[in-house]
Amino acid sequence: MILVGELSLWVALLMAAWSAVTSFAGGQMGREDLVASGRRGLYATAAMILLASIGLWTALLTHDFSLKYVASNTSANMPKIYVFAAFWGGQAGSMLFWTLILALYSALAIWGVREKGRELASWACGTLALILLFFIATTCFKANPFDRLSFVPADGRGMNPQLQNPGMAVHPPTLYLGYVATAIPFAFAIAALISRKLDAEWLSIVRRWSLISWFFLTIGITLGMWWAYVELGWSGYWAWDPVENASFLPWLTGTAFLHSIMIQEKRGMLRKWNVVLVVTTFLLAIFGTFLTRSGLVESVHTFAQSPVGSWFATFFIGSTGATIYFVYTRLKDLEAKAELESMVSREAAFLYNNLVLVGIAFSVLWGTLFPVISEWVRGTKITVGPPFFNTVNVPLGLLLLALTGIGPLIAWRKASTSNLRRQFVAPVMIGCITGLTLAVLGMRNFHALVAYTLCGFVSGTILQEFYKGIRARHDMHDESIPRATIRLIARNRRRYGGYIVHAGIVILFSAFAGLAFKKDHDVQLKGGESKELVDPLGHRWRFVSQGTSTSETLNRFVTSVGLEVWRDGVPQGIVSSEKRQHFDSNKQPQFEPSTEVGIRTSSALDLYVVLAGVRDETAELRISFNPLVVWVWIGGLVMAIGGLIVMWPQAERRRAGGYVATLEPAPSRAVLASVR
């Protein structure tokens, strides 16, 4: 099976090349037979990549250490789940995994193209086959997971212990599912540009796949934060590492696109801008991969030690050049079909939102690249860490949060003064009351106060929109409140799903602002000793050490400490933290020791205990109180649920075969009365 997998990879290379050539030729010459052949070539490529992947999984699970990849990333004593997940744990495997998802996505996207989109399909198929060709070629020639060693080691190196976490099984796949999905909108945008078929059909496909990408990126990024928090032991979830930034960049431009596409659907505006956002999202995914796998910027991830950088640079420059050319030569076809009527309108608010989202993307990219730029210009190496990113991005984030609340309150086309007054009064009052209450209660951190005031305002917006919608349904259809709520969401999925996403954003910002009140303490405790600490909310905590212990399990030596915990005199149970030293089959230590954090979560704050080490039977600990962290995960979940609601196809769209909303004048009172 391993040999079959290896051969399949090479066959896939040929198939992708065939699919690209025949699809482009078929599209150019208008020959259906070539187009069909290209399409079948793409399906065959996907099948071959699937076989290659099965081959690698077989090698991993049967511990075939003759493969360099298997020997480098697994060992015989590793739990099966991590052996399975080692597929995407290393450079070469992750390249194949990326290719696998791209191949399956491509086949699905082309298979799903309906009659109307046939003209696009050949060019999209060709573009996807070209992208696949790049990834397969990179895998074959620069990062081949089937490369063999000249000898067969008795055991492998194993996997870095920090990757041996359940997060490993889910975080990378979801992130890849989001990252790779950006290729499909890109391919259809290029297809629409080449064929000049820039009508509703390409937009419908692009929107669907952009939502899929956004959905998985949201889940992937949230899971990544969770993994960093529970596994790495530095008591935080986001460090502005280049790899994190690389995943954040396409999320930002993708989010901007999902807002501005509404203006194109309803008003036929922003056609150029939307194409730019779609292609930029994909190009940022490629550029981010180049950044983190070329070693150009410093990252904690050793993906930086990788030979694929120049290939990604070539692909990025080639794709960017070709994209600029196609956009530039099609500018006339992308003229807007309508004009903006007022600068105080929903359309304008979306544009301001786009400006801030793209501005944040730029600032993240700029900060990530600034060490390189500084070295080029001054010859001096500098560090651009969290303090820099927080200084630059916190104001931009707060501006974005404000726009999250403002946008939905403004009417399409043109908002009248009375409309604005009516819409803004309640949310602004809720925001002000929130801010004032917190100030009176003693909150003095400026950024946190602004954040919570804005969170109050945006929450007010969302509540008001739901209240008005539910009340309207209740009045119009005489529905009970729960039924009206469910039907309101079910029949207006895009709008109310979007509001649920906004609710997730509010929850996230509230949690981020909570970190301003985080408290860390260095504590040294021998067995039986105790320590009292006060958390940011004024609760008194008492910790009594149960002493340290050592044990040996599966593939590691474990040193652990248990702390008996009381809060305001009430027992909270025992929190333990571990130091793990992994070993190979010969009991030889591998990797640096890793930390297992002890976490006690509540809705108000997390108690976070890290055993830094043991010296003379004294446990050296860091005890942190991290406010509101659980709301980061809840916020991510709420956003994902909102995204799922938005993605879910509306019945009328399924019937109509592609739905594009248009902004019609509101029906008259007579029409309303007749429906009642």
Added chain:
Amino acid sequence: MIDRREFVRALGLGGVATLLAPRLAAQGETPPEQGPTGQATIEGAASLTPMNQDAAKTVRRPAKPGAAASMSADERDDLEHQIRCQCGCTLDIYTCRTTDFACQVSPAMHRDVMSLVEGGYSAQEILDAFVETYGERALMAPKKEGFNLAGYLVPFAALAAGAVVLVTALRRMQLRTATVAAARPDPAAPVEMPGTATERAQLDAAIRKDA
């Protein structure tokens, strides 16, 4: 539809890219790690970078006359959040030393910070001392001076420039719309929409009370 000339041009762009890209990427690219036999041994696994345990240098200054501790323990911890551990972990001194004993660099740097604090040095003087020894890489964020200001200001400048362009474009659009509307006052007749679309419009109208 694309013509042959266009296709060749697009292909040419790809060729130029092929020539340029390796130069761009070569700067940062590093070869795979070599084993004792000269054979590549380590794949680029998604793991933490190996630590450089010899990276610590001494940052000591004589104590100021009549020196007393220049800051509280909390202030010292805040200061340590601004100084980067040089082991390769990319964390600050405080976080690194309280996360893992395996690192010998951050405890050494912490001892230097303690010594300077005890010697009566201010936070800025301590930061300067670390920069003098390790270079600007010792700081978690670049100082807000000289070329570094570009790092802090360019994002805001870009956003401001974007806002100016956007507002100008919107104003022009608004003017054009007003001109067209004056010449063609009749709006399009309402179109009956099927299914839930009608319902949505009714709901919109009911919510907004614009009807």
